[in-house]
Amino acid sequence: MFLDYLYNLPNSTEGIDAIALETINIFPGLVPMLLLFVFLVVFIGGSTRQKITRGSGDYAAWALIASIATLLPALLFSITAGFIQLDWLIIVVSLNILSAIWFFLDKRITEV
Amino acid sequence: MERSQITITIALISIALFTISIFGFAIGFANDNEASMSITDDPNVAQLNTDTSSDISTFKNDSEDTYQSILDTTIEPGSDVAQSTGSFSISVGNIVGVIKNIVYLPYQTIFGSGSGFGIFFTTFLAFLVFFVGLLIYKTLRGNP
Numbered sequence: 001m002f003l004d005y006l007y008n009l010p011n012s013t014e015g016i017d018a019i020a021l022e023t024i025n026i027f028p029g030l031v032p033m034l035l036l037f038v039f040l041v042v043f044i045g046g047s048t049r050q051k052i053t054r055g056s057g058d059y060a061a062w063a064l065i066a067s068i069a070t071l072l073p074a075l076l077f078s079i080t081a082g083f084i085q086l087d088w089l090i091i092v093v094s095l096n097i098l099s100a101i102w103f104f105l106d107k108r109i110t111e112v
Numbered sequence: 113m114e115r116s117q118i119t120i121t122i123a124l125i126s127i128a129l130f131t132i133s134i135f136g137f138a139i140g141f142a143n144d145n146e147a148s149m150s151i152t153d154d155p156n157v158a159q160l161n162t163d164t165s166s167d168i169s170t171f172k173n174d175s176e177d178t179y180q181s182i183l184d185t186t187i188e189p190g191s192d193v194a195q196s197t198g199s200f201s202i203s204v205g206n207i208v209g210v211i212k213n214i215v216y217l218p219y220q221t222i223f224g225s226g227s228g229f230g231i232f233f234t235t236f237l238a239f240l241v242f243f244v245g246l247l248i249y250k251t252l253r254g255n256p
Contacts, residue, residue, distance in 0.1 A: 071134070075141045081148035090154050093138060100130040104123040 021082050031077055031084045035070050035092060042066035060106040063099040071096055118246055125239050128168050129232055135161045136232070168235045175242035182245040185252070212237055 010022035024030050043059075043066035051057035074092040077083040135151065139161075142150035152158045219233060 071138070075138060075147075078142065078149050079145050079147045084149075086149050086151075086153055089138075089149065089151055090157060093134060093151055093157065096134050097127075097131050100134075101127050104126045104130070 017080060021080075024083060028085075032088050035074055035088070038073060039066045039070045039095075042069045060099070060103040064096075064103040067092070067096045067099045118243065121239075121242070121246075125168075125171065125235070128164055128171075129235060131164050132161070132168060132232055135164075165231050168231055172231075172235045172238040175238045175245075179241045179245035182249045185249065 007026050010019045012019055043062050046065060047057035047059050047062040050062070071092050074084060074089055078089055135157070138151045141147065142152075152161070
């Protein structure tokens with residue numbers, strides 16, 4: 001065969017859920033990496049953009065916004081069994097609490 | 113920058129309220145959507161949720177007592193400041209009650225009658241009361 005796949009292709013006749021679940025079974029790090037991607041895009045993108053426009057980035061506020069933005073897809077993944085491990089969900093919630101502590105105890109006056 | 117007592121109190125209460133609201137949101141999301149897993153499946157999270165809620169309830173009661181004791185404060189005659197906080201205390205408590213009554217309907221419609229967000233809302237109002245009381249105290253007597 002011209003293209004030799006490294007894994008069995010998912011059965012695409014059972015809907016898009018089955019495709020995603022089979023992909024996650026093959027590569028369990030997919031969901032955590034997706035959540036990390038969401039967090040870093042919001043955090044780095046937001047704070048860098050603010051640093052460019054204002055001269056200084058409000059990192060604590062952007063960390064809190066990014067962690068909340070990460071919590072939403074994590075909660076959506078928790079609806080169907082097999083998408084996300086409970087450990088990762090707890091880690092995302094813990095990240096929310098830690099960034100909230102950072103944000104509320106931050107000395108600078110936040111504008112967000 | 114010097115951190116004042118009010119700033120620190122705001123920070124600590126905000127952290128506790130944020131934690132409760134995040135937990136409440138995640139638990140409510142799992143219940144509403146019949147999710148396959150909930151964060152309460154983890155015993156530590158459930159314990160933290162209970163502990164934080166009881167801490168906030170304690171703060172709510174304490175702040176109400178503190179506010180009442182601040183309103184009862186008197187200052188010895190002879191000083192150049194008002195002798196009691198009566199001029200400040202006429203309507204603050206009533207105004208908070210009015211606001212609570214007014215927002216009850218939208219609150220009930222949006223958040224439902226569960227106790228999870230009730231703690232959040234009542235504590236936030238209690239914190240406002242505590243904040244006003246502390247401002248009155250500091251106005252009359254300076255920093256405690």
